[in-house]
Amino acid sequence: MNFQFLFDNFIGLTVTGLAFGAIYALVALGYTMVYGVLQLINFAHSEVFMYGTFAVAWVFVFFHGTVASTESLGASLGLLSVALVAAMLVSAAIALLLERVAYRPLLTRNAPRLMALISAIGASFVLAEAMGLRNRFAAWVGLDDDLDNYVAKARDVYPNPVTIQPQGLFTVGGYTVKDVDLLVIVAALLMMVALDQFVRRTRFGRGIRAVAQDPESAALMGVNSTRVVQVTFLIGGLMAGAAATFYMLKIGATRQNAGFILGVKAFTAAVLGGIGNLRGALLGGLLLGVVENYGAAIFGTDWKDVVSFVLLILILLVRPSGLLGESLGKARA
């Protein structure tokens, strides 16, 4: 119990907590949107995120090689934006593939929802293992020498070769806010607002809400529900790709199972805010990131995850449908 540490570093803990929370929130969007539309937990979403992190690392390798070059955030901004686009594209492609291969065959057959869960777990294994075996696959086609930097040490931690040095921007209450944290928080918030407006204001957003509320009536009214589901997965993938970029910026390394725990956390964030609710995902993510950081300060880092799960259970006991427990379908324009 180290409350003194918490009080001394309150602002610093809050800022880094918010940065992590923003990453959780971006991943949580994928869970919450798919849940809103299909009422199922997309267990493989964590792997969508994981592919994004590799896309970021690969972009860095492609432009810089594996020679460590330490640059400031400002100087790396160009590279970073290329990585962001690449990660979003890769994650979105994986998410669409997932929808096509793991979900649509089941949805068209009206399989029970639990079976879709099993299919998602299977897909999650396949995706993670495929990434863990990338050196073997490259060897099959005889490209392992050419791709050495990309496939090396397939199951080990894959470092981000370009370490971007965070620099202090300004000081609040004795804590110097770093550019990395600020960038992550602001960018994530902007994306959330954009997505929220997309769902609330556009024609497609209306389609998504209609399917979330009542799939059958929506279909009768001429909403192409297959297309809506696809777009849902696409958006989830895009957001996971963005989260992956920020994650690589903050953590700087990934591996084939990096998505698993983060996925559980992000899903926790989604449930915390009220699953199926976009703003809930943001609130849940930020809250989780901050509380977890405080908890780590008070009880020690070993208890960080315990704090977040205890928080989850406590909130669900008081509000069984999450903090903002209305669903995607009920959100009015």
Add this chain to the structure above:
Amino acid sequence: MAGTSTMNPVARARMRLHDGWTRQPRAVRLLFVVLLALFFYALPLMRPPILTTQQTDFGGIMFSSAALALVAVGLNIVIGYAGLLDLGYIGFYLVGAYTTGVLTSQHFQWPFFLVLPIAIAVTMLSGVILGAPTLRVRGDYLAIVTLGFGEIIRLVVTNVEWLGAAAGIKDIPHPPTIGPSPKPPFGDGGLFTIPQLTWDGLIPSIDPDRGTRFLVFGAVDAIPYYWLILTVLILVMIGDKLVKNSRVGRAWEATREDEDAAELMGVPTFRFKLLAFAMGAAIGGLSGSLFASSQGGYINPLSFPLLLSILFVAAVIVGGAGNRWGAVVGGVLVAYLPERFREFADFRLLVFGLALMILPVYRPQGLLPPARTIRAKAAEKEIELLEEGELAEDGVVASGTTSGMSTTDDETGEGA
């Protein structure tokens, strides 16, 4: 047979088998079941060609398959009967294992068979403690709460020094050996040696170098443990059958199908859900306790990853939630397949994942869905056909109606 006309050939064959089975005299059925059980007791000694794993000890695989089957039967009560999606079942497994570890080795030296019921009671209590506040939460929220609970328990044992922290608990005693205990290098202990078979192609012969000492529990041979857990599994399944066919089992099913309706009809759903949770937890604790004392006698937090919890759920659903035989089949498959294909070492998880993806497409109800589900689906399809074909010939409609309406009231719909 009502409703069979719209079933697919596999389901129809299964129904016919099921009906043929129920028509046999009780003695014949009993004899068959006893023979089947004997076959499974003898299986690790027979080491039949294709089934036997080459690179890992077959007895050990049989043990872990039976252990996972036991877990799946317990989880089936929670998921299959009561319809509560529990992703944190590993938590109960862990509680059972750690209770055993603490009481037999870490802080006390109590004998294993005294600790076993205590472990079950402690796990049951933990099931009630978790269930009492959380069972108000429904559906996927419950899934994530239980997942969180499993993680909390795992993180607690990782960090609490009193429970061995990351180092875990070692030297958990084996169950006592029946007969003289082994005194290497002179005596093997046990009552007598049962020889194992070895196969040359399809011709079996007795292997003089390999034998199992009867009921020596130790790190050397997993087969006595397999026998122990198979016995436990059989007892649990008998208990499971009795409970399922009782008022309690019907209350669970009513709750699963429609909670509000069940509540309105006077079923205290919360109490029954809690009961399902506690009973499932008790079986999880039982298997955890057996796991803790098995073979190595060593447990640490790494033995209980969250992934294992998800595999438990996969076992139940792959087998066919709600059918205890399905749970057994699912548990065995999930434990056995990755070991059987160890020659593909690196690729086995990939293949396992693919299998999990392909299965739901072709068997959306699981490998062995409960007989009632099959009949209900068939009846539903028949009604649908009738509604569509109302303008068709009257005769077809009439005969269809009579067969469609007389479904499943008198039959218990039990999976074979």
